[in-house]
Amino acid sequence: MTSSSWQDFQTAEPAFADTVRKRFKQYRHHVLATLRKDGSPRVTGLEVEFRLDEMWLGMMPNSRKALDLRRDPRFAVQANPGPDAEMADGDVRISGRAVEITDPAVLARFVEAVTPPQPFLLFRAEPDEVVRTGIDGDDLVVQVWRAGAPLRTLRRGNDDGPPREV
Template sequence: MASTATSTWADFVSAEPRFAGAVRCRFEKYPHHVLATVRKDGSPRVTGLEVTFLFGELWLGMMSNSWKARDLLRDPRCAVHTNPGAGNEVADGDTRIGGRAVEEADAAVIARFVAEVAPPVPFHLFRVELGEVVQTCVEGDDLVVRAWRPGRALRTVRRGPGEGR
């Protein structure tokens, strides 16, 4: 059974500072990423968006009343996947964060966010509660998968050539 525990970005940084730094660096390499949400009928919706790391949180901002915002307001489960970049090779791997997007209702927090980021208004602001963070990359001849979940140690799996990638 999958864990339902979630964590803040700051908690993740505290638990796994090097891994969190690598994840943040990968997300900050490009401005646009891919968000997966759950549609009303239960099917997936994949859309683009920007992510922001601020105040010890991972934030998703989006146009007011957009389909992805409506999806998250109804069902907060989501995954954010890094932009793969140009070309066919992802030299520094890819990263995915899965969890829940919770709409921020605190006017003071929203005002601080607006002062820092200056998003187009009106907008929805969601704080991501991390359920898992997964990074996949190639190191030498090995496929390496690193996975972290709240309350657990970072897990690393390596698969070499001929091990059924």
């Protein structure tokens, strides 16, 4: 898959990017999936920041998730579903690659905007795919954006037929 920046995604699909960002901002903690050395998944908690026209993943140095991302930058992050079993705002997931930031100027701008606990590692998220799943009436609606492609919307009703693109 082709990775892009958050800004690329936001430029391509501004309304969808805004919906996704707002969904992540509803809660502080989310769920990050990384790949262990043996290829099995690791799931951990994480805070996600949207600042300076980017999506950021911050973590403690030498944390397992940081070591995973340094070895294999592929990730998926799921927005916290929250206490609402109905998930009125939908379920949102972003997958892609995480690029570790070591440039002192970029780190300084981030610290100025966010004031993270010290010490920390910072990764810029480069989304490959962004998915939002929600309910509209009796229909399941899935919006899928992939880097380099337009937003697709699939709708499936209770009739158990195949999803149809709208």
